[in-house]
Amino acid sequence: MLVVNKVVITSVLPAPTLVLTLQLLVAVIVVLGGDALGWIKVDKLEWDKVKKFALVVGGFLGTLFANIKVLQYANVETFITFRSSTPLVLSVCDYIWLGRALPNARSWGCLVLLLGGSVGYVLVDADFRLSAYTWLALWYAFFTFDTVYAKHVVDTVQMTNWGRVFYGNFLALVPLALMTPVMAEHHTVMAVVWTPGKALILLLSCLMGVGMSHASYLLREAVSATFFTIIGILCKVLTVIVNVFIWDKHASPEGIACLMVCVLAGTFYQQAPRRQQQPLVVSIADSGSSQLQKLGAVDHASLGGRSTSSGRISSNGQAADGGGAAAGGGGGSHQLLPEKQSLLPKTSSNQIASRASVSSGNNNR
Structure with missing residues (x-):
């Protein structure tokens, strides 16, 4: 998905807001169509659930938009490595807000190694751009909030998984559709020379967005917020390999070595269990x-x-x-x-x- 989005933004339609709008619109159409045909079950819009999903949508939109801007100004490895440092923060968030225990010594070591690999990459990055790192910092804040709060909503709001996909994409589509004209990307669209290949790539990114949304909510339900992020990091190994063969603006060998350190550390991470609530035990031996x-x-x-x-x-x-x-x-x-x-x-x-x-x-x- 990361590689396809990169291709869309750089070679097909360099209009990030419009691309996001189209991806959300296709997701809503696919989900509602499947529900109408009886293939899937989708929760209807309810005000109580809409209120709880409002902040999820805010974090989701902020993360997506910052993600697109990062891909527009930086290489893929820069984004992946910064993402690799988020589990260290999320493990503490899991403990404070989501009822998880703190990681064991082995997992703490893996998280520190993830952070060390990220810092090492920044030090050897030959394509340092202040604008890219500014967008990365904004993405970091949105991503942390979105991961923690979305996990909270998945654990506490009873819905079908396709219902979550519908709520997330539909509620995000409304403000993004209103924002699209303000971004003045219509000039870019008018200048695009469309070919069947370009249209196919854009459609592919939209369909992959539906699959990613469905799979991500299933994964959020199954694992902790920290482990959810680490799984995403490990999935980027193939992305790095593909990126090396597609673009010439990829990281130096030293930078890729730091990235592999991050991936290795993530491989040996162990998910922290839920904290056990101590049962009330009353002793009457001495109290009579x-x-x-x-x-x-x-x-x-x-x-x-x-x-x-x-x-x-x-x-x-x-x-x-x-x-x-x-x-x-x-x-x-x-x-x-x-x-x-x-x-x-x-x-x-x-x-x-x-x-x-x-x-x-x-x-x-």
């Missing part, structure tokens, strides 16, 4: 009846004071045999003996309620 009373109050509140077929928990933490009392015309309460409590050093409130009910039923027999 006061702790039992507290646990009984919790269960009584959760059960709403209702009796069950086997019994209920009274407000003072005792197990009252409601069923037996009703059947026998009376009945008493049965409290867990201290020696029984000592055998349960770590017991949850639900377990206490259950054991109390069993004990009550046995006594009625």
